[in-house]
Amino acid sequence: MTGWLDGYVALITGGGTGIGRAVAERYLSEGASVAIVGRNLHQLEKVVAESSAPARMVALTADVRSSEQLHDAVNNTVAHFGKLDTLVTNAGLWDYQRQLTRLTAQELSDTFDELFAVNVKGYLLAAEAAWPELVKSRGSIIMTLSNASFYVNGGGPVYTASKHACLGLMRELAYELAPKVRVNGVACGGMNTDLRGPESLSMKERSISASFAKRGPDTPPPPLPLRDSSTEPKDFTGPYVLLASKEQSGPITGEAISIDGGMGVRGFSSDAGGNHL
Numbered sequence: 001m002t003g004w005l006d007g008y009v010a011l012i013t014g015g016g017t018g019i020g021r022a023v024a025e026r027y028l029s030e031g032a033s034v035a036i037v038g039r040n041l042h043q044l045e046k047v048v049a050e051s052s053a054p055a056r057m058v059a060l061t062a063d064v065r066s067s068e069q070l071h072d073a074v075n076n077t078v079a080h081f082g083k084l085d086t087l088v089t090n091a092g093l094w095d096y097q098r099q100l101t102r103l104t105a106q107e108l109s110d111t112f113d114e115l116f117a118v119n120v121k122g123y124l125l126a127a128e129a130a131w132p133e134l135v136k137s138r139g140s141i142i143m144t145l146s147n148a149s150f151y152v153n154g155g156g157p158v159y160t161a162s163k164h165a166c167l168g169l170m171r172e173l174a175y176e177l178a179p180k181v182r183v184n185g186v187a188c189g190g191m192n193t194d195l196r197g198p199e200s201l202s203m204k205e206r207s208i209s210a211s212f213a214k215r216g217p218d219t220p221p222p223p224l225p226l227r228d229s230s231t232e233p234k235d236f237t238g239p240y241v242l243l244a245s246k247e248q249s250g251p252i253t254g255e256a257i258s259i260d261g262g263m264g265v266r267g268f269s270s271d272a273g274g275n276h277l
């Protein structure tokens, strides 16, 4: 095997679905061993069985709101594979762009607590559980960020604030864990995944995949310079490989790679400048 991550060991929260699962599969194909962490053991074990290298994958349960369960997940990863090189903090919820003016005070309060507990506290608790092992391996943390870490309207105020918070968390930890551990982010744009909403808004069973399924040939493309780019999670995995690899990105820390169809270079009067080409 000659991959960019030969011999690496990674732990991915929310690794049983969506971009987490796609990164897990890509890491396997690059030679790594991977622990996928989520809440549903049966579903995670199915993912392992269906993977390209079940012998290099393990399913572990943890709710990312529980420090104790995350410590167990890190310990079990090390027990299985001998070390931990890469922590991907990724488990998350979306608020389906519910705007402030469409939230009651109670909904806002409950949604904030629920969403921040997963999207922000879940990342921080995972980093706390993993840093001693990452110091030993001179490893790194990669956080799944979002276009909502930089721009408005990719979420409502709660999601946007949570993803901005993760950007700050990524930068702070990059400082605090240097020089031994690198910390970076991948700011994904819209992907066709199973991303769910908060229970507080009765959106637990709502999946972002439904909005992709509704898209037909007459649906206008997203207003992005690269409006034809893929929305399949597997096509967003490259930066996760790059940032995990010491050999390829050893001097990079505190950086976010945006993979969002060029949201940051949208034009003023038209989204793309090369429409005539």
Ligand SMILES: NC(=O)c1ccc[n+]([C@@H]2O[C@H](COP(=O)([O-])OP(=O)(O)OC[C@H]3O[C@@H](n4cnc5c(N)ncnc54)[C@H](O)[C@@H]3O)[C@@H](O)[C@H]2O)c1
Pocket (backbone or CB within 6 Å): 013, 014, 015, 016, 017, 018, 019, 020, 037, 038, 039, 062, 063, 064, 065, 090, 091, 092, 093, 094, 118, 144, 145, 146, 147, 187, 188, 189, 190, 191, 192, 193, 194, 195, 196, 208
């Ligand atoms: N789908 C998009 O368009 C998009 C865009 C930008 C960023 N993101 C981010 O990508 C990340 C992954 O989301 P996805 O789109 O792959 O959706 P997804 O729902 O497929 O993956 C999220 C995973 O997190 C898990 N999870 C949720 N709460 C958890 C908890 N308390 N404990 C443990 N696991 C929990 C879910 O079970 C799921 O497996 C999220 O951080 C999301 O904010 C998604």
